[in-house]
Structures are given as C-alpha cells and as structure tokens.
Amino acid sequence: MARPQAPLTAVVLMITATLFIAGTMLAAKSLGTDTLGAPLHPLQISHGRFMFAFIGFITASAVLRPKIRAPNMRLHMARTIFGATGVTLMFAAVAFIPMSDATAISFLNPVFGMILAIPFLGEKVGRWRWLAAAMAFVGALILLRPGPDTFQVAALLALGAALAMGFELVLIKKLADREPALQILLINNAIGCVLMSVAVIAFWAPPTLAQWGVLVTLGLMMAGAQTCFINAIARADASFVTPFSYLTLIFAGLYDWAIFAQIPDWISVLGAAIIVSGAALLAWREAVNRSRARRIPVSMGGRV
Template structure:
C-alpha cells in the first residue's frame, strides 16, 4: 500500500519530469529555429551532418559510461537496428529540407501526425489490432492536416511533402524501436543509431560542404549544444516518470513553434490552420489515450526518444 509520503514523492517526481519535458521541447524548438536560419544559406545535409556529430558523440559517450562499446554492438537483430538508424537519418534529412521553405508553426502542426502514423504502421510490423476509435482518430487527424494545406492555406509544395515524409519516417522509426526493444538493450539501440547515422550523414554531408564564417559556425555550435542538452534533459525526464505519462506534454511543441515562428521569423499562423492543428493534436491525444487503455496490465513500452 502506498503511504502518503511515498505518494507525495511520486507526485513530485512526475512534476519534475513534466518540467524537464517542457524544457526539452523549448531546447529542441530553439534548435529548429537556429537550424532554419542556417539552412537558408547552407545545404540541409551539411547542417544535419554537423548536428549529428554532436548527437552521436554524446550517445556513444553515454553508452561507454555503462559498458565497452564493443559489447553494445552485439545485437540479436542487426538488420532491424541498421534499418532503425536509416529511418532516423531519413527523418532528420527530410525535416531539415522542410525547414528551408516551411514556417515553423505549420510545419510542427503537420509533423504531429506522427502518432497517428505509428498506429497505422504498428498493424503490419507489430501485428497490433486497431479499433474503431483509433481508426476514427487517425482519419480526423489527417483531415486536420488537410485543413492546414487547404487552398488558401499553406501551399501544397515540396516543403509540405518533406514534412510529411519526416513524420512518416519518424513513425516508422518509433515502431521499429518498439520491435527491437524486445530483443536488444537500450545501449545497443543507441550505439547502432549513432554509428549508422554518423556514417550516413558524413558521407552525404561532406559532398555538400561549403566553407562557413565564424558567425555561422557559432550558430552551428548552438545547434550542437541544444542537441546534446535536449537529449540529456529528455533522458533525465524519462528517469523520473514513464514515457506514457509525459507523451501528451510533447504537444507543447506546437504553441512553442508558433511563438518562435512569429518572434524570430515574423510569421503568424492563420486561424484556419490553427483549427487544423487543433484537430491534429486532439486526434493524437485520443490515439494515445486508447493505446494507454489497451496496455493496462501489460508491460509498458520502453521510453522512446523524443522528436530529433
């Protein structure tokens, strides 16, 4: 039986985790805004490569504190781990490409269809069954996305398609992460995601290399620092509360993106697009609620990384 003291302590831990989650979202939002400034002058592949250097080194350092890297490389699902790294890299590439032309607010709203895509992809890959409530929520979420790209809204352009591709690859990455979490350790997953992404981003990024001035290198430094800080704070949050408790607070990324888009780039999302964004968010929350109900009494999924 939980004592009043332990219950209060648990509430404090959850409160701290929520605060850390919001801090993570703020940090990653700043990263997106600075990245958007950089990709206006440099190839998204170059900026992605430099950002991934920081992420990979940070992840490998974390793993090495627990055990030698060579031990973490021993996977029972090597093919799935490599695929997972490819999916994460594709997600980040398409996200960076979309940043060149898409406003942050509308882009974040469309990206938030990823929980709905997770529901769809989990059916063939994980063998999950989807009920009528989640099917309705998925359809409503896509309707919300269509409101954003309606005639008179955000033009249907390569930026929109890149954003949707980013959301799709991220959803696939999450589903594959769930699959490999039943086979390999978190350390193994981190090592493979780091190494696969490091190699891919460097091979492609160097072919688009342009010399950078000191001011732009300083901005790259901000991207690298926010990458490491965001992941570090996110992991601390997940150590204090389950991912299922914190997941709904990730939708704070939408108002934060809208605010950054206005104050940094002078762009304000239009009212109808705001309605579409609200529909996407509501649909995502319904899907999360139904998945949480479905997993009552079942081992919870391991913590999933937030949107890179």
C-alpha cells in the same frame, strides 16, 4: 526484454521530446537560410546533427559505461537510413516553406507510424484510437491551409520526411523492445555520423562561428529529443504515445511568436486545439483501459 508499461511517464517524455524537436526545426531554419551566413546544404545540417549528437552520447557512455549486448545491426542500419532520410528531407523543406507548415506536414509521421504498427508490430488499434488519430490528422490538415501553394516541391519533401520517419518509428519500437535505450541511441548516431560524413563531402562549406554554435546546439537538442522519445515508446504502445508528438506543432508556433513575433491566426489556433483534443482523448481512453484491466480477466479483453 520488454519494459513495463508506464503510459503517463511515456506521455511526459514524449512532450519533452517535442520541445526539443521544435527547437531543432528552428535551428535548421536558421542554418538553411541566410540568417547566420551563407545557407548550409541540408546534408551538412544533418551531418552536424548526427556528429554532435554522437559526441553527446559517446560522452554519456564514457560515464555510464553501458554493456553493448547483441545489437541487431540490420534493424539499426535500416532505422538509421530511414531516420537520416527523414531528417534531411525535413531540413530541406524547412528552408523553403514556413516552419509551422513544414513541421505540420512532416509530423504526420505518427499517423503513418500508427498505421504501420498494425502489420509490423501486431498492435491492436480500436475505434477510439482511430478517432483520436483522425482528429489529430484533421488538425494537421487545417494547419496546412490546403491550397495551390501547398503542392510545391518543399511540401512534398516534408511529406516524404513524414513517411520515412513513420517507418523509422516502427523500427525504433522493435529495437526498444529488445535493447537498452542508450545502446540504441549510441549505435544509431554512430551509424548516422559515418553515413552523413560520407554524404556531405561533395556539399561541405565552411560554417561561420555562429553556424557552428547552432550546429552544436541542434545536435545536442536532437540527442535530448531522441533520449526522451526512445524511452517514451518503450513504455507504451506506439499507437498510443506517438500522436502526442503533434504537440511539436504548438511549440513551433510558440517559438515563432517568442523569437519572430509571429502571432498564430485563428486557423492555427483551431488546428492546434483539435490536435490537443485528440491527444487528450487518447490519454483518457488509456486511463479507462487501465481501470478496466484491473477488473476484467485478460480472456475477456477487447479493442477499445
């Protein structure tokens, strides 16, 4: 049963999710490089992400005691495979190219998600939403600083992550319209934990104490991000709310500044400003649409 639409709540939840997601990128960067010891393989980082997120959700389930009702396991399995592929590719990319670049490339997934939502979800995307998405895409391209160094293996890994997560986005929306959020998150992380536990066997290396701490933090931050994200897209059209995830680029830049004293240059500021402008345009059009819906009969409604 579909949940009532609540666009403002969806936006707040999505922005909170982006704070956590940017934090996971920072954690993955420290684990995939020699910052805290010998670099860990991306599959091992993904394993830690799923394992500790699952522990978080199973703990929440023990307290809340949710009823598991008729889960669509085919959708859950497909969603988890795309999600695990996307996050592993992202963790691999962030170890080799700057975090801001990897984040910018991988978070093109809302554009893929918006486009895929048209044939798979039947969502109507009018000219204003296309314009807002285009603005965000242009902002991301500016942050990428197109040039010879952009087209390297790590950049392609991040692009592959964006595509995989775009497919995951569509599947999450399908699940969010049918099943409770906690059920979706619990099953997703349970499947992911099993899959990654098998995949990591050949690449396992003993983490340092500091790496264990970061792995735990990464998993819990991802659990928080997933909780906010799944509730956000359950309360608004995917084509409306997902472009707000571009704010991850801004938060990643702030983390770089706060931790590594890396101050964004004018190109980063310009790209971020365009992305925020696109998100603001989406929010404004949603407010206009809600106002019109109160005055105009449904039979007269159109795409905007």
